[in-house]
Amino acid sequence: MTNQSYMIDANGNIIETASCTNDPDGKIAKENAERKAKENREKEEKVKEKRAAKKAEEEKAAKKRAEKSAEGKETGDYTLSVTGNDVKSMTQSLVAESVSISAPDRSSFDIKA
Secondary structure (H helix, E strand, O other), rough: EEEEEEEEEEOEEEEEEEEOOOOOOHHHHHHHHHHHHHHHHHHHHHHHHHHHHHHHHHHHHHHHHHHHHHOOOOOOOOOOOOOOOOOHHHHHHHHHHOOOOOOOOOOOOOOOO
């Protein structure tokens, strides 16, 4: 038994609460804590590996983009004509058309009404 308490209620009834364990020296609790810590370390390692793989993939993609732009693709000014009834439809059309164009890093556009 690890804990025992008594309480007397307003009617004079006695309430007893007792806590018991089958692990008096704490060996099972210690093993469980060690197992949980090991599982947490393994999870952290997996997360680190995923992050490293994602970072390597992003670096590879950035390198490919740099190689493509270094291949001599055309950069400069582009003119797109977009018509529509509202700004939302015009923006969607603009985005759809500009996806196929390799724009320089410093790009901007003006909307004329």
